[in-house]
Amino acid sequence: MENQFTNAAFTAHLAEHRLMGSRDKSSGAVFCPPRPIDPINHSYDMEWVEFKGTGRLEAYTVVYTAPSAMLAAGYDRKNPYCVGIVKLDEGPMISGLILGVDVAHPEAIKIGSTVKATFVDRVEAETPKTYLAFEPV
Amino acid sequence: MSSPKLARGVALVGAGMSKFGSFKGKTSRDLFVEAFVEMLESVDKGIDPKEIDALYVGNYSSDLFEGQGHIAPIMASWTGLNPLPAVRVEDACASAGVAVREGILAVASGMYDIVVVGGVEKMTDLPTEKVTDTLATAADVQYEIPAGFTFPGFYAAMATAYMNQYGATPETFMKVGIKNHNNGALNEKAQFGAKITTLMEARRASAIKKGLPVPEWETELEFLHDDKANPVIAWPMRLYDCSPVSDGAAVVLLVSEDLAQRFTDKPVFVAGMGQASDGALHDREVLSSIPSARIAGEQAYKMAGITAAEIDFAEVHDCFTVAEVIASEDLGFFARGKGWIAAEEGETSRDGSKPINLSGGLKSKGHPVGASGVGQVVEVFKQLRGQAGPRQKAGQLKYGLTHNVGGTGQTCVVHIFERRN
Numbered sequence: 318m319e320n321q322f323t324n325a326a327f328t329a330h331l332a333e334h335r336l337m338g339s340r341d342k343s344s345g346a347v348f349c350p351p352r353p354i355d356p357i358n359h360s361y362d363m364e365w366v367e368f369k370g371t372g373r374l375e376a377y378t379v380v381y382t383a384p385s386a387m388l389a390a391g392y393d394r395k396n397p398y399c400v401g402i403v404k405l406d407e408g409p410m411i412s413g414l415i416l417g418v419d420v421a422h423p424e425a426i427k428i429g430s431t432v433k434a435t436f437v438d439r440v441e442a443e444t445p446k447t448y449l450a451f452e453p454v
Numbered sequence: 455m456s457s458p459k460l461a462r463g464v465a466l467v468g469a470g471m472s473k474f475g476s477f478k479g480k481t482s483r484d485l486f487v488e489a490f491v492e493m494l495e496s497v498d499k500g501i502d503p504k505e506i507d508a509l510y511v512g513n514y515s516s517d518l519f520e521g522q523g524h525i526a527p528i529m530a531s532w533t534g535l536n537p538l539p540a541v542r543v544e545d546a547c548a549s550a551g552v553a554v555r556e557g558i559l560a561v562a563s564g565m566y567d568i569v570v571v572g573g574v575e576k577m578t579d580l581p582t583e584k585v586t587d588t589l590a591t592a593a594d595v596q597y598e599i600p601a602g603f604t605f606p607g608f609y610a611a612m613a614t615a616y617m618n619q620y621g622a623t624p625e626t627f628m629k630v631g632i633k634n635h636n637n638g639a640l641n642e643k644a645q646f647g648a649k650i651t652t653l654m655e656a657r658r659a660s661a662i663k664k665g666l667p668v669p670e671w672e673t674e675l676e677f678l679h680d681d682k683a684n685p686v687i688a689w690p691m692r693l694y695d696c697s698p699v700s701d702g703a704a705v706v707l708l709v710s711e712d713l714a715q716r717f718t719d720k721p722v723f724v725a726g727m728g729q730a731s732d733g734a735l736h737d738r739e740v741l742s743s744i745p746s747a748r749i750a751g752e753q754a755y756k757m758a759g760i761t762a763a764e765i766d767f768a769e770v771h772d773c774f775t776v777a778e779v780i781a782s783e784d785l786g787f788f789a790r791g792k793g794w795i796a797a798e799e800g801e802t803s804r805d806g807s808k809p810i811n812l813s814g815g816l817k818s819k820g821h822p823v824g825a826s827g828v829g830q831v832v833e834v835f836k837q838l839r840g841q842a843g844p845r846q847k848a849g850q851l852k853y854g855l856t857h858n859v860g861g862t863g864q865t866c867v868v869h870i871f872e873r874r875n
Binding site: 375380381384387397414423448449 | 587
């Protein structure tokens with residue numbers, strides 16, 4: 318089979334501000350990011366599915382010591398950022414930047430709060446890139 | 455599930471390690487040679503290197519850290535072991551633990567009788583952000599790293615899930631760091647082998663010498679809450695919650711059980727082992743536990759025919775302080791959600807019911823990532839033989855456990871070692 322459930326396809330959808338994953342045609346199980354093979358029943362007959370983008374914050378941190386890519390995006394010790402893991406309403410969990418929260422008071426950020434997907438467009442080395450993020454509803 | 459028994463028994467008969475730390479002018483091979491020679495000298499009845507059948511080397515990323523790939527044959531060359539088969543094993547921070555497992559499997563298979571297993575990493579040549587970037591390649595660079603995650607960030611996120619679920623606080627994790635520094639102060643090989651109180655005194659002395667305001671910390675926790683002395687790296691993980699960037703090497707000698715007495719009257723036997731893999735952190739059903747560690751631990755206990763209660767002491771993968779609390783539950787030492795209470799009550803300290811990281815752990819001893827798994831085995835070898843010097847755990851020790859994690863638990867490998875009398 319030719320695998321269409323690639324990171325390139327996922328990021329092309331992100332560039333269109335769509336959060337897409339895969340669905341196992343036999344069991345209906347959904348995956349985000351998209352998986353080519355269902356790890357439960359090992360089926361590889363999948364189709365694309367679009368997620369609503371709403372979900373629940375499961376875990377988070379506020380990063381003060383940023384990696385190179387985030388330094389380049391303008392984050393550092395004086396401008397820390399929140400990153401977390403969100404459980405989408407459809408079931409899967411995914412990592413994303415968490416915007417619109419008070420990074421100065423990380424203890425006040427609430428696990429369990431409702432968030433929705435938003436898309437961050439950046440230009441890196443003259444190439445446009447889109448990143449998945451979430452913000453409180 | 456893996457087979458619960460080895461085809462033949464395997465014993466540890468020698469162990470050595472370099473000092474862990476930051477060593478300008480020393481490369482992987484230089485550190486590996488130091489650990490190898492100490493291993494040779496540790497063999498009670500001696501070993502002729504000509505008897506060795508193969509070499510396994512745990513290493514995470516000499517390619518990115520040093521610009522040197524293909525290091526297993528180089529380690530064989532510099533230890534004088536060419537043309538023996540030399541194999542590099544890479545599973546991130548679990549590289550060395552998995553190398554130990556591969557060495558055990560090779561001897562158990564009957565293919566080899568005598569195998570050297572080492573681990574090595576040289577991390578301090580790169581600036582901090584490049585070290586962060588290099589470590590990040592152990593995560594999913596397509597779906598985790600673009601979100602902004604770093605390794606301190608992953609464990610910090612697990613800490614928020616754990617705190618939210620069970621009620622621990624950032625101080626719980628600080629107490630783990632204080633305990634591991636207390637242990638590491640007794641380890642001459644440790645990178646930061648000093649108690650937190652000693653570090654506080656040094657800071658005060660330095661301030662007085664420079665004519666600066668003298669910090670007024672009354673307790674270790676006050677020091678650890680000070681944003682200047684102990685800055686946040688990824689909330690709630692602060693500097694003293696994180697293992698350091700380290701250089702170091704460790705080496706052990708594995709032989710078939712029937713040969714053990716030829717090398718020593720005090721062999722240490724492989725009683726059980728387990729290994730499991732997993733996907734990205736966001737792919738797990740729970741974020742307050744590491745499923746691969748639970749599976750690897752269960753496999754190891756089953757193979758050894760014992761329960762967690764029979765483990766006398768453990769070296770666990772405390773790359774971040776929260777990881778030690780989670781490990782203490784994943785390995786069954788304490789019930790889910792109770793590990794933080796046990797840590798706060800001193801159950802995991804030297805004199806507690808379940809001593810964890812008598813060596814100082816990765817936190818105090820240092821974490822040269824591809825060497826750490828073998829470093830843990832070196833500590834268990836010494837403790838079980840009563841050779842751990844000032845940090846020797848008193849009393850009759852029978853079972854010691856090692857728990858080595860790659861990434862956030864994409865790999866976990868557990869070994870149980872036994873001293874028989």
